[in-house]
Amino acid sequence: MKSNLYRRFVVASQSITWLIGRLLKLRFAVEHHPRGLFEQGRQRCLILAPTHQLVLDPFLIMTAMRYRQWRALIPLRTLATQTFDGPLRWFKPLIRIVYRLEGAVELPPKEEQNTLPEKLHGLLEALASGDVVMIFPEGDIGKEALLPIGTFAPGVVYLQRMSGAPIVPMAIWMSERRWPRRRYVVEIGRPTEIPDSLDLEAGANWLRERTLELYKMAKRDDRRGSGACTPRMGRQRRNLMAKAREIMTSDPVCVGPNDTVQAAAQLMKSNHVGPIPVIDGSGQIVGIVTDRDLAIKVVAEGRAPDSTKVADVMSRDVFTCGPNDDVEQVIHTMEEHQVRRVPIVDEECCLVGIVAQADVATRSGEREKVAEAVEEISRPSDRESA
Numbered sequence: 001m002k003s004n005l006y007r008r009f010v011v012a013s014q015s016i017t018w019l020i021g022r023l024l025k026l027r028f029a030v031e032h033h034p035r036g037l038f039e040q041g042r043q044r045c046l047i048l049a050p051t052h053q054l055v056l057d058p059f060l061i062m063t064a065m066r067y068r069q070w071r072a073l074i075p076l077r078t079l080a081t082q083t084f085d086g087p088l089r090w091f092k093p094l095i096r097i098v099y100r101l102e103g104a105v106e107l108p109p110k111e112e113q114n115t116l117p118e119k120l121h122g123l124l125e126a127l128a129s130g131d132v133v134m135i136f137p138e139g140d141i142g143k144e145a146l147l148p149i150g151t152f153a154p155g156v157v158y159l160q161r162m163s164g165a166p167i168v169p170m171a172i173w174m175s176e177r178r179w180p181r182r183r184y185v186v187e188i189g190r191p192t193e194i195p196d197s198l199d200l201e202a203g204a205n206w207l208r209e210r211t212l213e214l215y216k217m218a219k220r221d222d223r224r225g226s227g228a229c230t231p232r233m234g235r236q237r238r239n240l241m242a243k244a245r246e247i248m249t250s251d252p253v254c255v256g257p258n259d260t261v262q263a264a265a266q267l268m269k270s271n272h273v274g275p276i277p278v279i280d281g282s283g284q285i286v287g288i289v290t291d292r293d294l295a296i297k298v299v300a301e302g303r304a305p306d307s308t309k310v311a312d313v314m315s316r317d318v319f320t321c322g323p324n325d326d327v328e329q330v331i332h333t334m335e336e337h338q339v340r341r342v343p344i345v346d347e348e349c350c351l352v353g354i355v356a357q358a359d360v361a362t363r364s365g366e367r368e369k370v371a372e373a374v375e376e377i378s379r380p381s382d383r384e385s386a
Helices: 004-026 057-064 067-073 086-102 121-128 155-163 200-225 235-240 261-271 291-299 327-337 357-364 367-377
Strands: 028-033 047-050 076-080 132-134 167-174 182-188 276-279 285-289 341-345 351-356
Touching: 004 028, 004 057, 004 067, 004 086, 028 057, 047 057, 047 155, 057 167, 057 182, 076 121, 121 132, 121 155, 155 200, 167 200, 182 200, 261 276, 261 291, 276 351, 285 341, 327 341, 327 357, 351 357
Parallel strands: 028 182, 047 132, 047 167, 076 132
Antiparallel strands: 167 182, 276 285, 341 351
16 A cells, blocks of 8 residues: 555554444345354455445445454455446545545546556555455446356456465355345355466456356355255155264364375375365365376376375365255265265364265265265266365
8 A cells, every 4th residue: 555554544444344334234134154264363465356246245245254354354455446327426526535445446447448457556566565455357236137147357367367366256145035134145265276277268267167156155055044945844854954064074084285195195095085185284174185186197197106295286176065064965065066075164164074975875864865966976077076
């Protein structure tokens, strides 16, 4: 920012705005998943990339967080438009005052036809200072009615490439029911980086696909909260409403990202397992490594197993469930992402267990459901098996 004084002013302003934002809960039932994010202290150099539903999105996202989480993110620099349509154009002077108070980075007017470097210069400066920034990849709020998420612009990919900061994808789901309070769910993904092999347009599409997965999760969270998954009578339904913690294998074998793939292979052999979760020093899951990873990325490429690190070959896209999620949700995760094992993490994303297909079949009694899941998982896919 221009000065430390202005920086402190924005921090104070955004703290006050968080308090005032509590009033939005009178109209919106706001929540976010997973819980426990951004509570490990001051966050630096992150790119928050939420989808866009309402003009109030920045304030509702803020309201969804506890103050401790919000405090870890501020000063948050948001890329804000100067182009207003309809009645909003009459309030442009007032909106620009709010921008100034909140430390927003103003996007040049559309009619100026600026290049990406010109449009994103302010955000790049903020990231260089260690701040967290927020950019809406969809741009405008309006989107085709049949699409839950609109087309992503390449600006967010350019921002990540030029700054090196990870992107935190965020998907927003709003319930159709508007009264008395409208449900507003924010599903937050793990920090990620766009593969270098993709150009800007392809990278934007890659990020959109992962954000769409988060949107589906947010939608399921909303359905559970609104009672759409109310238990019905019957033995099969009761079994499916068992919790993941009841069937998971606690304290599963795991490796660290700096362990060698040789050590990972030895653990696979001695424990008779294929996939092994990868956790960092705090116990948070950061990836998963499979016997297939070792075969294709180590053996086939002629790498030395005693010097190649797990971090170099592991899959960073990990699909998890919580210990209180229903077995039905675990099965759905297996089917949707074509995986045979699902790590179970707590609110702080720390690994607490793992559920395999065999656990679902032998401990919940849902052999028919497992058979259906196996059929779905076995369908051809570009994803490496896990």
